[in-house]
Amino acid sequence: MKNIKQNIMRYRLIAALFGLAVVFTSCDDGGSTVVTGEFGSPRGEESFGEVVKRRGLNSADVLAAAKTYTPDHVADQYVAMNSGGQEGNMPMYTIPSMRMLKYVPVCTFQPYNGYGYSKETKKLMESGYIEGQELLWGDTHHPGFSETNGVYDGKWATVNDKANPRVYIVSLADWEIKSVTPHPIFRSDHGGNFFTPNSEYIMEATQYPAPFDRKYYPLSQTNFEKYWRGGLTYWKFNNETGDVDEDNSFTFEFPPYTQDLSDAGKLASYGWGFTNSFCTEMYYGGMESGRPPFEAGCSSRDVDYLHVTNWLKAAEVVKAGKYKLVNGHKVITMETAIEEGLLYLIPEPKSPHGVDVDPTTGNYIIVAGKLDSHAWVYSFEKIQKAIKEKNFEGYDKYGIPIISLEDALHGSVEVGLGPLHNQFDDDPGVIYTSIYVDSRITKWNYIDLKVLSYVPSHYNIGHLVSTYGDALDPQGDYLIALNKLSIDRFNPVGPLHPQNHQLIDIKGGPNDDMTILYDLPIPMGEPHYTLIMGTDRYSSILKYDVGTDITTNMKSPYYTALGAEKVKVKGKTVHVYGTINDGVVTPTDIKVKQGQMVEIHLTNHGQAKTDHYVYEVSAYDQMYRWRPGETATLEFLAEKAGMYPLLLDGVHHPDNRALQGYLAVEYNDKAENDRLLAYSARVKADMKMQAFKPSAIEMKNMIPGEMEYLNHGCNACHMFGKEYNGPDLLLVDKRRTDKWLKSWLMHTEEHLQEADIEAMRQKFKLAMPNQNVSSEAADKIIEFMKAKSRMSLETKANKSSANGEAAVTGANLKNGKAIYDKSCMACHMTGIAGAAAITDKARWTEVASKGLDGLAKSAINGFTGKYGVMPAKGACADCSDADIKDATAYMLNEAGVKVK
Secondary structure: OOOHHHHHHHHHHHHHHHHHHHHHHHOOOOOOOOOOOOOOOOOOOOOHHHHHHHHOOOHHHHHHHHHHOOOOOOOOOEEEEEOOEOOOEEEEEEEOOOEEEEEEEOOOOEOOOOEOOOHHHHHHHHOOOEOOEOOOOOOEOOOEEEEEOOEEEEEEEEEEEOOOOEEEEEEOOOOEEEEEEEOOOOOOOOEEEEEOOOOOEEEEEOOOOEEOOOOOOOOOHHHHHHHEEEEEEEEEEOOOOOOEEEEEEEEEEEOOOEEEEEEEOOHHHOOEEEEEEEOOOOOOOOHHHOOOOHHHHOOOOOOEEEEEEEHHHHHHHHHOOOOEEEOOEEEEOHHHHHHHOOEEEEEEOOOEEEEEEOOOOOOEEEEEEOOOOEEEEEEHHHHHHHHHOOOOOEEOOOOOEEOOHHHHEEEEEEOOOOEEEEEEOOOOOEEEEEEOOOOEEEEEEOOOOEEEEEEEOOOOEEEEEEOOOOOOOOOOOEEEEEEOOOHHHOOOOOOOOOEEEEEEEOOOOOOOOOEEEEEEEEOOOOOOOEEEEEOOOOOOOOOOOOOEEOOOOEEOOOOOOOOOOEEEEEOOEEEEEEEEEOOEEEOOOEEEEOOOEEEEEEEEOOOOOOOOEEEEEOOOOEEEEEOOOEEEEEEEEOOOOEEEEEEEEEOOOOOOEEEEEEEEEEOOHHHHHHHHHHHHHHHHHHHHHOOOOOOHHHHHHOOOOHHHHHHOOHHHOOOOOOOOOOOOOOOHHHHOOHHHHHHHHHOHHHHOOOHHHHHHHHHHOOOOOOOOOOHHHHHHHHHHHHHHHHHHHHHHHHHHHHOOOOOEOOOOHHHHHHHHHHHHHHHHOOOHHHOOOOOOHHHHHHHHHHHHHHHHHHHHHOEEEOOEEEOOOOOOOOOOHHHHHHHHHHHHHHHOOOEO
């Protein structure tokens, strides 16, 4: 029960504020009051009463504001660490002010923090890749704080990635990530991360079952039940060093049910773990396969199963070697778990969303299921009695003993529609449950089995958290509702709505009402779970010892003392050992050669709170934020030649970004060629991955050779009738011989030094890679290019004739097209050698004033102009003057230029 004096002071404060509100809204305090209907707009020097009246506030509003307002001389009492959902981070704010402090990145890049931009933090990210797959995002879901004797000890935090099964460890000394542990056998992860009472283990349950060996099996009901598996991992944890000991960790093999959340037993239930599961129907598929919808198929049974695991005994079983290795990971099979008495099932509410062990005795285990309006309370004492007496109502398909509901249940309470998650109060027996459908929180007693009160949430609450609400020492000060919808709570700024974290006052006795104090918008992808810890429970550093690698909290091998700055070349890598001191970087200038690897190792010698600096290589996509005392490295390939400013931004200094010097990347012909070829190789790899696989109908309509053209990636760079990433292929066969084209396709590298190829390479800034085209495929591609050119020209001609009246009269356009196709298009189709391209209306308009006869005369006699030289009759020396005039008229007509 709360201190009586505290309650008396609380009621006096309410009375005083209410009185002030009444007084100040009924008189003007010597000033004038203007009520305009505009809420929140400042009015200069207003009195308290005038503000209250103008904004239409009541005493409850004023009291809520007084409870959350935190002036400079008052410190916040608590800090909240939240999952950031698809942002892949953990946002932090303080309570009761609800002021956002920082984001702790774990899965994704964050420029402000620098995570993912230094060599050291990149290495951390890469350690979280699964089977070599690059993973640059995540869905952080359930954070946990390390515990000693069941209470938060202020040492470590952990969070799971639901999308890509990984466990992250964060030090509370600096609130920075220290390690990543990818799961070797799970394919998803929802039910993590939960510490056992002395942080011996971190519990991580999978969500959706999948084959542990990660092999392919055809999806059928028989295979699903045979190969697909759920599971629960106990990661061995060192609470002193923060290390996850993979060698001494193990996983319980579960049936292919879908796991939700877990909680570790405490006090009477210490040594045991409890994990929800749903879809015990082992259902998969849906309407697209002619079966009921997935949700319906996973809800056909009246109950699901709570998994009860004896982790304390399981650790001894593993030590005795009674496990199976899967992908190098220790797995306790269901057969072993049954034989050793490690795993039991108990019916639980349908579609459960969390399991929580009470902090008073450890005897009560509370579960709520969203498809049941009741919360169920189990008795650990009864569960143990049933296990001891082997009193089971039966066994599931895999032989796991099932304890009957009657033999395990303490009782149930109707709490509302869509109950989900629970948090505890400091009053014995009092618990809070989130009610999703009813959008409220139910306060009730799990010992006496009665409802005490409700408070609305806005809207559709998911998780909730109270102060120390899942530890052995709940405080019962505040509760936060994590609402999935906000809708009308905040000003609209587009179609995306923020999540809404509502701060609720729960001070008082078990029968006191709950009061909403504050709405905090969280603009990121479904922040899922939150923990609250007192600010007096942990101790944060403000700076690092000079030379610290913050990913290990050890001295970096790249530490550089003042005056010891140097540049060393080791093989193809240039190492720059530099310092930051008083806002100045040494060395100032860095000179490298194109194609060299560069590692800039900087040690920040600043030791003041404000000595935070961002060092940037401008226009080179390189930056990092150095904290006081930190040593970190920028690592990159100097692939582009040029001069690039080196900048230092004093984050907390008035001078902000300042030029330090230049990165000089000296041009190297081979490196530039390698860069262009590397780009082309990436294009080729992309095209190979996306190789065209036509349907039967598409195959029927394809031009001969088109399949080869597509599957060798030609369409990634080329089009017919216009330039793309490479030159226009329209009538390429008129500009090149078949022999040259075939050699180019099969032996590309032999032609790269040719002058016109080098000119195109410089123009398009890439080089064509060797596509390993066979002789047969090359022939087909050449024939395709010819056919495609003819079809493109015919389509264009048809469009021109369909447009009605010709732009040019007095000439035979049909003959002109024939002459053009035969002799003129080689230059005039693409504009090569300065010729006016047939599609370049501006060029033809420029000379149209000469008239058709004047233009024809110039073409017949030849001329030299500002764009180049036109030989007499071009490439058609045997053409008559009339032919040249007709061809000129045809090109003018195609360009849409009218002449006489």
